[in-house]
Amino acid sequence: MIGRLLRKRYQIDSLLGEGSTATVYRATDNRLNRMVALKLLLPHVNESARKRFFQESQSVAQLNHPGIMAIYDIDEEDGKIFLVIEYIEGALLSDFVPSAPSEVIDLGQQIADALHYAHEHNIIHRDIKPANIKVTPEGQIKLMDLGLALPREAKRVTAAGMIIGTPAYLSPEQAQGLTLDHRTDIYSLGVVLYELATGNLPFASDDISALMLQHVKQQPPPLRSFNPDLPIALENVIMKALEKNPARRFQTADALSRALAVAIRPDSAADLPTKSAYSITPEPPVTRTIRIFVADDHTVLRRSLISFITQHDEYVVVGEAGDGEAALRDALQLEPDVILLDLNMPIKGGLEILPSLRNRLPDARVLILTGRDEEWYIMRALRAGAHGYLLKSSNEDELLDAIHKVSQGQLVLGRGVAEKVVTGMLRSPDDHDKLNDIERQIMLYVASGYENEAIAARLEMPLTDFIEALASALDKLNSKDRYAAALQAVRRGDILLEELHEL
Secondary structure, three states: OOOOEEOOOEEEEEEEEEOOOEEEEEEEEOOOOEEEEEEEEOOOOOHHHHHHHHHHHHHHOOOOOOOEOOEEEEEEEOOEEEEEEEOOOOEEHHHHOOOOHHHHHHHHHHHHHHHHHHHHOOEEOOOOOHHHEEEOOOOOEEEOOHHHOEEOOOOOOOOOOOOOOOHHHOOHHHHOOOOOOOHHHHHHHHHHHHHHHHOOOOOOOOOHHHHHHHHHHOOOOOHHHOOOOOOHHHHHHHHHHOOOOHHHOOOOHHHHHHHHHOOOOHHHHOOOOOHHHOOOOOOOOOOOOEEEEEEOOOHHHHHHHHHHHOOOOOEEEEEEEOOHHHHHHHHHHHOOOEEEEOOOOOOOOHHHHHHHHHHHOOOOEEEEEEOOOOHHHHHHHHHOOOOEEEEOOOOHHHHHHHHHHHHOOOOEEOOOOHHHHHOOOOOOOOHHHOOOHHHHHHHHHHHOOOOHHHHHHHOOOOHHHHHHHHHHHHHHOOOOOHHHHHHHHHHHOOOOHHHHOOO
């Protein structure tokens, strides 16, 4: 075919590649004076392959996206059926294996954006793999070879249960010959991202049956077992894309793209190209993906919490820690949007690191998640600047609601906490129960965490006089200890939380 002129227009210049059903040539379109690729259907292919060939032209012709190879025309000469498609210069995605996290994110976002566009137009690719993705010299990805692309409403052109796709990148649904939807592409992209991030496939076997069984039954090794320096958030995003159950994956490719965008430290994310550098497609209005950090010393509880949170596309867990010292160090580095903070942890407790978190991460929201419901803990946490206080006995809906509200800057007091702080015990004191000015000042200092000697010194009172005034305040507040008295003073309105920050 080299040197042949098809339809008095397409001059075939060189061979680009050969497959089982078609051969691809580079050609010159003499009419428009541009380089194109010609995909010629081989004469011996069966009827199903022939139908898929026409299906490709009909499917991809609907799409107009910078990340998807364009089809210009379908034609025939002397019984040779061929597609005229966009000629793409660049390297295959396989040349980028492995890549740095920032490059994995950039390439992954572009692929996910192109897939989202295709899915929005009811097209499922079904064969996402590095060999079907090119990267141009400008860094733009191009999805190619949509020969297996399937419109959602299209009639199947394969036998029931027939496996279509490349075994190493098959979704569990494909491996089992089940009905497919767009989430099959999300799984296959997860395999591609795993390979880009680690240099390894999640599953590998020379036996195709064993390989397909791994996709269906076996969990992939953690990415950080191959690449310990990989950000935890990026590992979590990729592992979610590889969930066996489609309902536990990202439900849209757009959600996967947004999760990738926040899976790296903010100072590194600034180096990533923006979507506008590669796409003229307007950005749709979307909910911002929230970066979450989890600090809890109970490993099973922490992992269960992370698993639950990451089931929801609007959240990405960027880090975790089992002690307060590691939590402070890692949170300062990762700069999450929301920190779920336990109070009782080894080395340093949540209350101990809370002031530093609030001072050094002013934009982060801290939600206390603890089993401690004592009034003293609630008081100290709120005084230190926590944005919410939730008990671990709260159900999953309450947790999600609390995270959502805290991320928006609202103060959240969970069930069993709000009652202690603001309801049920507010009352108008009788005249003989009202605090005088000295007693009110003492309660303010107690609520702020000052010890007796320090308060007496600040008020320039002899310690014996201070003790007498403190005892009088405890009696008026009907409390047995100084911290319970301070919380009762807040409930009654004798002192205000806003006043504590002014001391």
